[in-house]
């Protein structure tokens with residue numbers, strides 16, 4: 001049986017605005033999501049049993065049914081029971097490069113890769129739209145991870161409108177290995193502190209979504225204006241994460257002192273990124289940060305913004 005190897009890119013949030021509450025307990029969001037070339041590799045192989053088995057080169061990551069990659073395979077087995085009977089279970093091998101608890105959608109990217117890979121392995125012929133619909137059942141960021149690139153995401157994050165590519169830009173990412181942030185905690189805390197500013201009727205919600213759609217950062221992306229994109233980076237979750245995690249706050253402040261286009265936390269953290277114009281500038285910022293914060297627990301990556309989501313490795 002053939003092995004399918006897939007590359008699953010991480011994402012950063014160029015923009016994250018929390019608009020209101022949803023009846024399903026989630027939040028109405030307006031985000032700009034961006035794929036980067038920091039990626040996991042996922043190998044899939046039919047195993048001739050009736051089991052889904054996950055292995056991972058990072059011992060910290062659970063390989064049981066709580067892993068999103070496992071859940072993605074279970075969803076496919078459930079939705080396409082005839083194929084599951086015909087081909088049997090699947091071995092999923094995760095080669096992790098994207099850190100956990102980082103706001104980079106690492107688990108979501110792996111799950112997206114399993115959906116794309118099983119679509120190929122079982123020759124289902126599902127379209128990107130159909131794959132994204134399945135993905136939305138597993139998590140809010142997973143539909144984006146399928147097609148990737150640059151996109152405006154609304155609703156829970158699963159309603160996607162593609163934006164022009166900004167793959168001429170680079171980002172320096174930094175994260176303390178010992179600081180992971182729970183996404184449910186971040187949203188819950190935001191609700192406790194800021195629900196007074198939530199919009200509650202459909203008209204106001206549409207208006208707020210429209211404001212982002214026709215707003216500054218979307219037009220800066222259209223104009224390929226890196227400097228303006230950098231100035232307009234935004235993330236509402238910084239308001240709850242930075243006061244609670246002084247290490248993240250310090251990281252953001254330190255990166256902010258260097259010559260970059262802009263600095264922001266990604267998702268619910270704990271990754272902070274600096275947007276830069278070139279690979280050389282990314283390398284310079286990496287060295288400056290390493291010198292300013294010589295902490296053995298601080299991981300730094302220089303990455304390029306990319307225009308694609310899940311792809312075959314070869």
Ligand code: C5P
Nearest residue numbers: 026027029139140141156157183184187
């Ligand atoms: O959908 P996903 O499992 O990735 O979401 C993780 C958590 O983040 C949810 O359980 C919820 O607490 C929060 N969340 C939210 N509103 C969203 C997306 C996520 O409140 N639109």
